[in-house]
Amino acid sequence: MTEMVRVSITSGVAVVTIDNPPVNALSPGVPEGVSAAIDRAERDPAVSAVLIMGAGRTFVAGADIKQLEEHAHGRSSSAPNLHGLLKQIEDCTKPVVMALHGTALGGGLELAMAGHYRVASPDAQAGQPEVNLGIIPGAEGTQRLPRLIGVAAAIDMLVSGRPVKAPEAARLGLFDKIIEGDLQSGGVAFALEASKYGKRHKTRERNEKLGTLQSNADLFASGREQARKTRRNQTAPLAAIDALEAAVALPFDEGCRKEREIAEQCLASEQARALIHAFFAERAVSKIRGISKDTRTYPIRRAAILGSGTMGGGIAMALANAGIAVIVKDSDQQALDRGMHTVRQNYEASVSKGRFTREVMDERLALILPQLTYEGFESVDLIIEAVFENMALKRQVFAEIDKIARPECILATNTSTLNIDEIADATVRPHMVVGTHFFSPAHVMRLLEIVRGSRTSNEVIATALALAKQLRKVGVVVGNCRGFVGNRMMLPYMREAHFLAEEGATPAQVDRALQDFGMAMGIFAVEDMGGIDLSWRVRHEYKHLEKPGERVPLVLEKLYHLGRLGQKSGAGWYRYEADRKPIPDPEVERLIEKTAKEAGIPRRAISDEEIIERCIYIMINEGARILEEGHAQRAGDIDTIYLAGYGFPAYRGGPMWYADTVGLDKILNRIRAFRWEPSSLLKRLVEEGNTFAGFDAARA
Ligand code: 3H9
Numbered sequence: 001m002t003e004m005v006r007v008s009i010t011s012g013v014a015v016v017t018i019d020n021p022p023v024n025a026l027s028p029g030v031p032e033g034v035s036a037a038i039d040r041a042e043r044d045p046a047v048s049a050v051l052i053m054g055a056g057r058t059f060v061a062g063a064d065i066k067q068l069e070e071h072a073h074g075r076s077s078s079a080p081n082l083h084g085l086l087k088q089i090e091d092c093t094k095p096v097v098m099a100l101h102g103t104a105l106g107g108g109l110e111l112a113m114a115g116h117y118r119v120a121s122p123d124a125q126a127g128q129p130e131v132n133l134g135i136i137p138g139a140e141g142t143q144r145l146p147r148l149i150g151v152a153a154a155i156d157m158l159v160s161g162r163p164v165k166a167p168e169a170a171r172l173g174l175f176d177k178i179i180e181g182d183l184q185s186g187g188v189a190f191a192l193e194a195s196k197y198g199k200r201h202k203t204r205e206r207n208e209k210l211g212t213l214q215s216n217a218d219l220f221a222s223g224r225e226q227a228r229k230t231r232r233n234q235t236a237p238l239a240a241i242d243a244l245e246a247a248v249a250l251p252f253d254e255g256c257r258k259e260r261e262i263a264e265q266c267l268a269s270e271q272a273r274a275l276i277h278a279f280f281a282e283r284a285v286s287k288i289r290g291i292s293k294d295t296r297t298y299p300i301r302r303a304a305i306l307g308s309g310t311m312g313g314g315i316a317m318a319l320a321n322a323g324i325a326v327i328v329k330d331s332d333q334q335a336l337d338r339g340m341h342t343v344r345q346n347y348e349a350s351v352s353k354g355r356f357t358r359e360v361m362d363e364r365l366a367l368i369l370p371q372l373t374y375e376g377f378e379s380v381d382l383i384i385e386a387v388f389e390n391m392a393l394k395r396q397v398f399a400e401i402d403k404i405a406r407p408e409c410i411l412a413t414n415t416s417t418l419n420i421d422e423i424a425d426a427t428v429r430p431h432m433v434v435g436t437h438f439f440s441p442a443h444v445m446r447l448l449e450i451v452r453g454s455r456t457s458n459e460v461i462a463t464a465l466a467l468a469k470q471l472r473k474v475g476v477v478v479g480n481c482r483g484f485v486g487n488r489m490m491l492p493y494m495r496e497a498h499f500l501a502e503e504g505a506t507p508a509q510v511d512r513a514l515q516d517f518g519m520a521m522g523i524f525a526v527e528d529m530g531g532i533d534l535s536w537r538v539r540h541e542y543k544h545l546e547k548p549g550e551r552v553p554l555v556l557e558k559l560y561h562l563g564r565l566g567q568k569s570g571a572g573w574y575r576y577e578a579d580r581k582p583i584p585d586p587e588v589e590r591l592i593e594k595t596a597k598e599a600g601i602p603r604r605a606i607s608d609e610e611i612i613e614r615c616i617y618i619m620i621n622e623g624a625r626i627l628e629e630g631h632a633q634r635a636g637d638i639d640t641i642y643l644a645g646y647g648f649p650a651y652r653g654g655p656m657w658y659a660d661t662v663g664l665d666k667i668l669n670r671i672r673a674f675r676w677e678p679s680s681l682l683k684r685l686v687e688e689g690n691t692f693a694g695f696d697a698a699r700a
Pocket of ligand 1: 023080103129139283
């Protein structure tokens with residue numbers, strides 16, 4: 001046994017407990033410990049059955065991803081290998097029962113499927129989320145899963161990566177029994193019963209749900225179609241289906257060999273390295289210099305929001321969804337009614353899609369209290385301001401709430417562009433003022449930029465991070481600079497797209513090239529969604545920062561003055577019909593051509609490669625500036641922002657990770673060729689032969 005695996009004997013059942021916090025990953029030592037425990041149980045005449053479970057909050061959440069990362073980068077030759085252990089478990093002459101709670105994921109579920117039976121607590125979930133890491137199950141999961149639940153359900157689990165909850169798992173045949181009450185005693189009783197039954201269920205021998213290549217042909221075809229649609233450009237989901245097909249076509253051992261081959265190829269891929277980076281980058285964002293686990297946080301039980309517009313309503317829903325009671329204040333009854341109507345409509349839509357029940361909707365709605373006054377503001381723990389983006393108005397609002405709120409109440413602003421310190425100056429508690437930059441729709445989007453003002457206290461930042469977790473969002477701490485991180489990088493990206501159009505690319509070509517690159521949406525479609533008036537306003541707000549003679553986007557002005565404000569007016573860069581799909585508009589193309597001609601901008605054919613280089617590299621250059629100025633703590637934080645909030649393809653790891661994969665020297669050369677001013681950090685990293693990942697590692 002190892003320290004990570006304990007064994008105790010209860011009523012003749014060897015209870016094997018895997019104890020490798022925080023999530024009982026199968027790190028070196030765990031498989032060896034389980035193997036030794038099985039070996040001992042097999043030889044001990046006093047033992048009639050084995051029960052394997054996890055200590056703490058979960059069963060096994062998979063292989064150790066750190067170990068996979070080492071292997072993916074070629075820094076270690078030993079990938080985790082569970083095959084011997086799984087065979088040993090399945091061949092054990094005494095029944096082996098797996099008792100699952102929390103999350104049995106990846107290698108955890110693969111381990112469980114090698115057991116003769118699976119029992120689970122009602123809250124347990126099981127899944128094969130490997131595709132989220134760019135890999136496929138590599139411990140016989142693609143071979144055992146279809147044997148237990150059939151090909152259709154297996155395709156769904158493998159391609160979506162989505163875990164199934166206990167009742168569904170039981171219905172599918174993945175769990176044999178749900179145990180209410182104490183899992184260990186229920187598991188021991190089940191194991192004793194199984195030992196009397198004699199016959200053991202070896203999953204590898206269960207072929208009744210497999211069918212044939214022919215009978216499953218349609219399922220494989222539609223699975224592949226689904227994979228191409230929902231996981232655009234990703235290799236692992238298709239590879240997982242190939243491995244599943246091998247389960248149907250080949251005897252178990254040969255299928256496993258095929259799975260191993262495919263799993264190795266996936267693990268060695270650029271996509272796996274990028275997705276594994278994204279996994280750890282997202283978990284690193286909460287590690288902030290100066291803030292530790294002991295940093296005090298303020299409890300957030302009740303909150304208030306100022307403003308019932310799209311953002312205010314969305315934030316109210318995000319809070320209510322996490323069980324936080326929230327007052328929504330507006331100064332205008334009609335606006336308040338409109339806002340609450342939208343909130344209700346959004347909830348109704350979720351109910352009709354089956355996301356939750358009407359009772360849940362009613363509970364959430366009951367937590368949202370619309371009103372016109374400041375009544376109750378004196379007792380809330382957090383006030384989030386979401387009024388119109390105007391400094392004078394925000395300062396006035398902050399001065400007012402500062403007088404009403406109790407001293408321990410956090411005052412947050414949802415500004416996306418304004419200076420937090422200037423807003424904080426309107427209060428006598430600048431240490432309690434923070435930016436909470438939500439993304440629209442705020443009840444859906446995972447990203448939350450937490451903007452640290454120069455006087456924001458560590459306790460307030462720690463509370464905002466905890467709140468993000470409570471809201472199931474990814475909170476990333478950013479500095480108080482123009483546009484913070486996400487929008488600051490987005491602005492030059494958007495401008496460059498405008499220039500490309502002026503020089504000869506159509507908006508549709510730019511958007512298609514970006515989507516082929518993997519962006520969730522093209523930048524012109526994004527701009528139409530946000531509103532041309534918004535882009536116009538932002539540009540004019542910062543017009544004074546434009547240098548004399550600097551090139552500025554020209555068509556934007558024209559669209560704005562023509563009232564082509566984007567989706568909301570039915571036309572912007574594109575035109576729109578009821579389904580809101582962007583339709584290329586020859587009128588806009590003529591307008592662009594005319595504008596370019598008047599400005600003397602020569603038009604030419606522009607390659608997709610140039611579009612990607614100019615749009616993405618300019619973003620990377622700005623990201624590097626943000627890093628050198630310390631407005632983001634890590635390149636990985638910037639990546640997380642772009643993955644969680646801006647539709648950057650996760651399989652490229654985020655813009656800074658992508659830059660490393662292209663090569664910083666190449667990026668610098670292209671930046672020089674485009675006659676942009678390169679960031680000094682980028683120049684320094686190239687001189688040192690370093691990468692953004694290296695920059696992060698040195699500061700960890
Ligand atoms: C696999 O199994 C391949 C097999 O097919 C092949 C076998 C041969 N390894 O997310 P949290 C760390 S692939 C190492 O904040 P939560 C995480 O980094 C794997 N570390 O907690 C963090 O560390 P820190 C398939 C792991 O409660 C801490 O645990 N499995 C692993 O919000 C807490 O994590 C998966 O893809 C791991 N497997 O969520 C599951 N998992 O505190 C990946 C977590 O230092 N994990 N850590 O920052 C998850 O989805 C979530 O972590 C989980 C808990 C739902 C388990």
